[in-house]
Amino acid sequence: MAQTMKVWDPLVRIFHWSLVVLFVVSYVTGDDESMVHIYSGYGVLGLVAFRIVWGVIGTRYARFSDFVRGPAQVMAYTRALLAGRPLRFLGHNPLGGWMVVLLLVSLALTCWSGLEAYAAEGKGPLAAASVSLIPVAMAHGDEEGHAGKREGDKFWKEIHEFLSNLTLGLVLVHIAGVFVASRMHKENLVKAMITGRKETSSESAPK
Numbered sequence: 001m002a003q004t005m006k007v008w009d010p011l012v013r014i015f016h017w018s019l020v021v022l023f024v025v026s027y028v029t030g031d032d033e034s035m036v037h038i039y040s041g042y043g044v045l046g047l048v049a050f051r052i053v054w055g056v057i058g059t060r061y062a063r064f065s066d067f068v069r070g071p072a073q074v075m076a077y078t079r080a081l082l083a084g085r086p087l088r089f090l091g092h093n094p095l096g097g098w099m100v101v102l103l104l105v106s107l108a109l110t111c112w113s114g115l116e117a118y119a120a121e122g123k124g125p126l127a128a129a130s131v132s133l134i135p136v137a138m139a140h141g142d143e144e145g146h147a148g149k150r151e152g153d154k155f156w157k158e159i160h161e162f163l164s165n166l167t168l169g170l171v172l173v174h175i176a177g178v179f180v181a182s183r184m185h186k187e188n189l190v191k192a193m194i195t196g197r198k199e200t201s202s203e204s205a206p207k
Contacts, residue, residue, distance in 0.1 A: 004197040007090050009059040011050075016193055019047050023107070023171070030164060038118065045111040048104055061090065067097030074098065081184075088185045090198055096181070099174050106170055110163040117156035 008016075022043045029037035055064040067089075077094040080086040086093070092100060118124035182189045192198045 002199045004199050005090070006196050007061050007198045008193055008196040009062060010196065011054060011058070012062045013193055013196055015047055015051055015054070019044065019107075022047065023167070027164060027168060030161070038114075038124075041111055041114050044107060048107050048111065051104060061092075064097075064101075067092035067094075068101060069094040069097060081180075084184070086181075086184060090200075093181065096174075096177060099170070099177060103167070103170050103174065106163065106167040110160065110167050113156055113160040113163050117153060117160050120153035120156050 022040045026037055026040040026044055029040065054062050057063075060066055074094040077086055081095070089096075091097075115124055115126045119126035121127075178189050187199060
């Protein structure tokens with residue numbers, strides 16, 4: 001029977017699956033501009049903030065220092081992957097590690113643009129704090145405040161929609177990467193993110 005070890009701690013797993021649910025809810029309710037969309041977006045932002053903190057102070061395989069690797073290691077892993085013999089990592093592999101970073105950045109920007117769009121309507125924390133990047137009354141230099149507000153609202157909604165779709169694209173690439181890695185290493189990475197455990201192997205990369 002293959003030996004296993006705990007890799008993903010409970011907080012990482014809760015974060016991962018909570019983010020899956022909240023992102024799906026936020027994306028499918030994006031056209032409604034409902035309170036469900038707004039509060040699920042707040043939830044996503046809170047999860048991203050938690051993951052950044054946990055990436056610094058969390059358990060070994062949760063920390064950025066464990067899976068964010070330099071260009072040389074990323075290129076070496078990519079070449080091995082294309083050759084069909086990539087080295088197995090217990091935590092995130094070099095490409096997967098950078099995908100985590102890209103997803104966190106994309107999610108953070110998506111949430112920020114959503115807050116800006118909400119602020120353009122005079123609502124949300126950015127409107128209350130008056131820290132919106134582009135004041136709604138100055139958007140496109142309209143003399144009428146209401147016209148400027150409409151332009152600002154339109155501008156941020158378009159940015160928000162673009163970033164939402166970009167994040168969805170990254171998610172799809174991430175899913176494809178999980179599928180490829182699972183096939184190549186003959187392991188169920190989805191199950192590992194549920195149980196937290198992965199099989200140990202002599203072929204696994206150190207660290």
